[in-house]
Amino acid sequence: MPLEIITIPCLEDNYAYLVKGPDGVALIDAPEAAPIIDALESRGWSLGVIMITHHHWDHVQAVDELKEKYGCMVMGPKAEADKMPKLDMALEPGFSGGTGDGLCNVIAVPGHTLGHVAYHYPQAQALFSADSLMALGCGRLFEGTPEMMWDSLSTLMELPPETIVYSGHEYTLSNAKFALSLDPDNAALQARIEKVNEARAKGEPTAQVPLSLELETNPFLRASDMGLRKKLGLENATNSEVFTEIRARKDRF
Numbered sequence: 236m237p238l239e240i241i242t243i244p245c246l247e248d249n250y251a252y253l254v255k256g257p258d259g260v261a262l263i264d265a266p267e268a269a270p271i272i273d274a275l276e277s278r279g280w281s282l283g284v285i286m287i288t289h290h291h292w293d294h295v296q297a298v299d300e301l302k303e304k305y306g307c308m309v310m311g312p313k314a315e316a317d318k319m320p321k322l323d324m325a326l327e328p329g330f331s332g333g334t335g336d337g338l339c340n341v342i343a344v345p346g347h348t349l350g351h352v353a354y355h356y357p358q359a360q361a362l363f364s365a366d367s368l369m370a371l372g373c374g375r376l377f378e379g380t381p382e383m384m385w386d387s388l389s390t391l392m393e394l395p396p397e398t399i400v401y402s403g404h405e406y407t408l409s410n411a412k413f414a415l416s417l418d419p420d421n422a423a424l425q426a427r428i429e430k431v432n433e434a435r436a437k438g439e440p441t442a443q444v445p446l447s448l449e450l451e452t453n454p455f456l457r458a459s460d461m462g463l464r465k466k467l468g469l470e471n472a473t474n475s476e477v478f479t480e481i482r483a484r485k486d487r488f
C-alpha cells in the first residue's frame with residue numbers, strides 16, 4: 236500500500252504533514268491544531284503518532300492538544316527531549332520503525348538545532364526534512380556550526396535523487412531571490428523560480444520537491460559547483476568552507 240501524504244499549511248508559513256501508511260496515520264510536526272484536526276476529520280482519519288523533528292515552538296505547539304484529542308503516541312529526538320512536550324518514545328538517529336512503505340529511518344541533521352532529525356521513508360522515497368534541507372534553502376544555524384549543517388546536508392544529498400523532500404516552511408520565494416543573486420545563469424533555477432511564482436500566485440505550496448531539483452538549484456547543496464565557487468572567490472576552498480560563506484551571505488541578504 237503506497238503512502239498517502241497530505242501537506243497541511245499551518246500558522247504563517249509552516250507545514251505539517253500527514254503520512255498514512257500500513258501502520259496508520261502519522262503526523263510530522265505539530266505547528267497548529269485546528270488545520271491538522273480539519274485535515275484528519277475531512278478524511279475520517281484518526282491520528283496514531285506524532286513525529287517531531289526539533290524542539291522549536293512552531294513545530295511542537297499543538298502536541299498536547301492533539302494527544303489529548305486522539306490519544307496518539309508522541310515521538311521525537313532524544314537529544315531534545317527536555318526541550319519539548321513529553322515524548323512517549325525518544326528516538327535516536329539510526330532508529331528504524333514501521334512496515335512496508337511505512338518503514339521510516341531517523342536521520343540526524345544537526346545545524347538548525349543540535350538534535351534536529353529528519354524522517355526518511357526509503358520505500359516510499361519521501362524525506363521530511365523540516366528546517367534542515369529546505370526548498371531552495373536550509374535552516375538558520377541557531378545552535379549548530381556551519382560544518383555540522385554541511386555534514387547534515389551531505390548525508391541527505393546521498394539519498395536517491397527521486398526522493399521527494401518535504402520541508403518545514405514556505406520560504407521558497409525569498410530563498411529564490413538569494414539563490415538567483417548567487418547563481419544568475421542557472422537555467423534550472425530560472426525555470427524553477429518561474430514555476431514557484433505561478434504556484435504562489437495560486438496559493439499553492441512549493442516546499443515539496445524532488446531531491447534532484449534541489450541538487451540542481453539549491454545553492455546550499457552546490458558548494459562544489461565551479462561557477463558558484465568563482466562567483467564567491469573560493470575556487471580552492473573545501474565544500475564546507477564554501478557552504479559556510481553561502482550561509483553567511485544568506486544571513487546578511
Ligand code: ZN
Pocket residue numbers: 289291294347366
Ligand atoms: Zn525551527
Ligand code: FE
Pocket residue numbers: 291293294366403404
Ligand atoms: Fe521552523
